[in-house]
Amino acid sequence: MKDQNKIAICIEELIIYAKKHLSLSKHDAHYVRNALMEHFEITAPANNKVEEITEIQPVIDTLVTYGISNGYAKTNDEILYETKIFGMVTPAPSDIITKFDVLAATSGIESATDWYFDLSKANNYIRMQDVNKNIMWDCSGSKGNLVVTINLSKPEKDPAQIAAALKAKTGYPACMLCTSNVGFAGNAGHPARQTLRIIPTTINNEAWSIQYSPYQYYNKHLIALCNDHRPMNVDKDCMTRLMDFVDNFPHFFIGSNAALPIVGGSILTHDHYQGGGKGLPMFTAEVKKSYKSPIKGVVISTLDWYNSVVRITSRNKVKAVKAATYVLDKWAEYNDESVGISCKTDAQHNAITPIARYEDGKYIMDMILRNNRTDDNHPFGIYHPTENLHNIKKEGIGIIEVMGTFILPGRLDSELKEITKYLDGTLLFDYDKLSDSKHPLTNHKDMIKSIIDKVGTNNTTEQAMVAIRDYINITCEQILECTAVFKNTEIGSAAFEKFIINGLGCNSKK
Ligand SMILES: [Zn+2]
Numbered sequence: 001m002k003d004q005n006k007i008a009i010c011i012e013e014l015i016i017y018a019k020k021h022l023s024l025s026k027h028d029a030h031y032v033r034n035a036l037m038e039h040f041e042i043t044a045p046a047n048n049k050v051e052e053i054t055e056i057q058p059v060i061d062t063l064v065t066y067g068i069s070n071g072y073a074k075t076n077d078e079i080l081y082e083t084k085i086f087g088m089v090t091p092a093p094s095d096i097i098t099k100f101d102v103l104a105a106t107s108g109i110e111s112a113t114d115w116y117f118d119l120s121k122a123n124n125y126i127r128m129q130d131v132n133k134n135i136m137w138d139c140s141g142s143k144g145n146l147v148v149t150i151n152l153s154k155p156e157k158d159p160a161q162i163a164a165a166l167k168a169k170t171g172y173p174a175c176m177l178c179t180s181n182v183g184f185a186g187n188a189g190h191p192a193r194q195t196l197r198i199i200p201t202t203i204n205n206e207a208w209s210i211q212y213s214p215y216q217y218y219n220k221h222l223i224a225l226c227n228d229h230r231p232m233n234v235d236k237d238c239m240t241r242l243m244d245f246v247d248n249f250p251h252f253f254i255g256s257n258a259a260l261p262i263v264g265g266s267i268l269t270h271d272h273y274q275g276g277g278k279g280l281p282m283f284t285a286e287v288k289k290s291y292k293s294p295i296k297g298v299v300i301s302t303l304d305w306y307n308s309v310v311r312i313t314s315r316n317k318v319k320a321v322k323a324a325t326y327v328l329d330k331w332a333e334y335n336d337e338s339v340g341i342s343c344k345t346d347a348q349h350n351a352i353t354p355i356a357r358y359e360d361g362k363y364i365m366d367m368i369l370r371n372n373r374t375d376d377n378h379p380f381g382i383y384h385p386t387e388n389l390h391n392i393k394k395e396g397i398g399i400i401e402v403m404g405t406f407i408l409p410g411r412l413d414s415e416l417k418e419i420t421k422y423l424d425g426t427l428l429f430d431y432d433k434l435s436d437s438k439h440p441l442t443n444h445k446d447m448i449k450s451i452i453d454k455v456g457t458n459n460t461t462e463q464a465m466v467a468i469r470d471y472i473n474i475t476c477e478q479i480l481e482c483t484a485v486f487k488n489t490e491i492g493s494a495a496f497e498k499f500i501i502n503g504l505g506c507n508s509k510k
Contacts, residue, residue, distance in 0.1 A: 004042055007066055011036045012050035013059045018089035020052070021122035023099055025091065032089055039088070040067065056122075057129070060085060080192040084185065086123045087194025093182055096197040110251045116199060117220055120212045125195040127153075131216045135413060139473035143306050143488075144284050146476050147405045148469075150412050153215055159262050159380065159396045174229045177270040179209055198225075203244035204237055210249075210275075218405050219277035224254060226271040232259040233271060234352055239324040242273065242356035243317050243363055253278050255355030255366075257399045262381045263351055263370040263483075265398040274399050278357060281404025282366065287311065289497075291506035298323040300506050306480035306488070307402055308369040308496055310504075313362050320363035327367050327504060328352050334503050339495040340382065341485055342373055349373040353399050368402050369485045369499075385479045391443040392475045397483050406476045415441060416468050422448050423464035425457050447471060 015033055018024035024032065033045060040063070053059060064082050067073050073081035091099075096119070104112035120126045130153040139146050173180040173190070179198060186192025191214075198209040207227040215221065224245060234256055245254040254275035257265035265274075285305040293300040293312075297319045303309040310327055314320040331350050335343050343350035353368040371383050378384065385393055393408055400407060418441060421427040429452055434445035441448070455467045481488065486496035500506045 003066065004044070005047055007040050007063065008037070008042050008044065008046040009048070009050055010059045010063050010066075011040070011042065012046045013053045014056070014063070014085075014089055016050065016052050017056050017059070017122075021056075022090050022119060023096070024089055025095070028091070035088055036085075039072065041070070060124075080186045082124065083192035083194050086125075087183065087192075090119075090123045090195055090197065093197050097199060100199050109249060113220070113222075113249065113251070116197075117212060119197070123195045125197075126212055126214050126216055128216075137469060139469070139476070141306070141404075141473070141477045143304055143477075144404065145281050146473070146480075147218070147281060148472060148476055149217060149405065149407050150410060150416075151215075151217075151407045152410045152413060159384075175267060175270045177223065177225045177267060177272050178229050179225070179227050200227075201245070201248050203241040203248065206241070208241070213274075213276075217400055217407055219279050220252070221274070221276045222252065224273040224275060228271075229269070230271050232257065232264065232268045234259045234328065234354060236321070236325040236328075239321045239328065239354065239365070242354060242365070243321050243324075245273070245275070246356050246358040246363065247317070249275070250358045251278075252276055253280070253283070253355060253357040255353065255399050255403075258351035258353045258370045258372075260348065260351045260370075260372045262372040262374075262384055262396050263353070263398075264372075264396065266396075280400070282309070282355075282402075283357075285309070289508075291500055291504075291508060293323060294505045295319055295323045295326060300327075300500065300504065302496060302500065303366070306404075306477060307484040308486040310367045310369065310500070312365040312367065315362055317363050320365060324354060324365045324367065328354070330503050331367075331369055331499075334499060336495055336498065339486065339492060341371060341495075343371075345373065353402055355399070355403065370402075370483070371485050383483050383485055385482050388446065389475050389479055389482070391447055392472055393479055397479065402480065402483055404480070406479075408472075415444060416465070419444060419448055419451075419468060420461050420464035423451060423455065423457055423459045423467060424461050425459075429457065 011033060015029055019026065060082055063085055064078055067081060068075055100112050100116055103115055121128055133152040135150040135152065137148050139148060173184055181193040182196050182198055184193040196211060198211045200207060200209050208224055209227060210222055210224050213221040213223050238256055242254050242256065252275045254273050256273045259268065261268065282305055285303045288302045288304040290299050290301040297316050298312060298314040301311040303311055312320055312323045312327065314323065331352055333343055334350060335341055349371045351370045351372060353370055355366045357364050373382050375382060380394065385397065422429045429448060431445060431449060433439065434442055436442060451467050451471055459467065486492040
């Protein structure tokens with residue numbers, strides 16, 4: 001009985017919270033209370049007045065523990081079960097869409113997306129307690145700041161797994177991005193999505209939806225997804241959709257991963273884009289040189305960035321799309337043997353990572369030139385991190401990273417802590433010992449040697465970590481430079497300009 005009233009109080013606290021933070025209507029309160037009482041087999045509501053609580057997580061934890069101990073959910077299914085409970089107090093998808101539309105009409109689209117962002121955090125769809133586990137720091141690189149994140153909230157995938165995903169057979173929902181995820185109960189291989197609510201939007205006359213990324217690799221990280229499960233494709237329609245998107249959401253950027261393995265994203269099977277707050281490092285890059293484009297009313301520029309970016313700027317959306325498609329098509333067939341660029345062998349290799357945004361009345365499309373060719377010396381990709389950098393990152397370098405926000409594998413957290421012991425004198429560094437392939441730090445042996453050569457072994461733990469981070473910062477710059485199809489050398493820069501002038505038919509402006 002005592003537990004019954006304790007759970008009844010939790011139910012009441014949850015309803016008060018949902019009214020305030022999840023826009024649960026007062027007209028739905030009885031309905032939701034009765035559903036929760038039925039689920040927890042509670043026969044009477046709280047017998048005392050319940051006050052608003054400041055922290056919802058302890059309430060949810062109490063309900064989850066109670067539910068599992070009573071057999072309503074399985075042990076080890078805490079997250080799935082928590083999502084189910086939050087899903088019960090989150091208004092129906094149609095209610096969320098209506099509220100979003102009303103807010104957009106009365107207070108503007110940014111207010112609507114802000115409200116939707118807060119809702120997505122408040123019902124733990126975005127689990128901020130997990131996102132906050134990520135270790136993140138800024139580093140000042142030679143061509144602008146980079147952000148480095150050690151990802152402790154999501155497991156990693158390698159390029160082979162990503163490539164395999166393109167062909168893999170799937171069950172239901174067909175993939176993580178299908179709209180059929182809304183309300184899905186989840187299982188061991190697929191997260192619960194009862195708390196997911198998506199917002200419809202129309203781009204290029206097609207039905208798409210937006211949702212925030214549960215991983216939040218940068219501020220207001222969102223995903224736009226096609227309502228149909230179909231493969232990624234970067235073509236003229238994609239360029240139009242990206243520009244339509246920034247018309248609908250001018251406060252956000254939006255970009256697509258290249259649609260090829262190695263240089264593409266982790267999910268190639270479902271057409272989708274990444275977008276959100278315009279705070280990513282590449283947006284601060286300076287224009288290196290501007291050119292007159294063959295399309296009137298469009299300026300084509302190159303950026304002073306680690307990899308090879310062509311920027312299209314126009315006040316006219318149709319012209320911006322035309323120019324973007326033009327660059328896409330020209331790059332698709334461009335070869336330059338003098339710098340090893342081969343657009344096609346048995347398969348297409350040249351690809352583009354396009355990123356659109358709207359600023360000061362101008363449509364801007366940054367087109368990062370990519371190529372996924374491999375050869376005997378570069379089995380992972382010629383424009384992929386070289387093997388000496390794989391101890392930090394060997395996975396594909398997707399849209400977020402080519403823009404300067406690094407998401408490094410979670411394994412590094414414990415490995416780096418162990419490495420500090422060689423730098424503060426706790427452990428004696430023995431290169432031969434670390435060369436044993438079974439040694440847990442064997443992949444880092446050259447990095448450790450290099451750091452010891454630089455700073456010695458008589459550091460404090462803090463100094464050791466600074467030295468390690470300095471090394472990682474330089475590595476991240478090198479990784480970005482690996483992705484550059486035109487290197488930042490005299491020869492590379494000349495070859496880049498040759499592509500702009502001969503390949504694209506631009507004239508030098510200044
Ligand atoms: Zn899908």
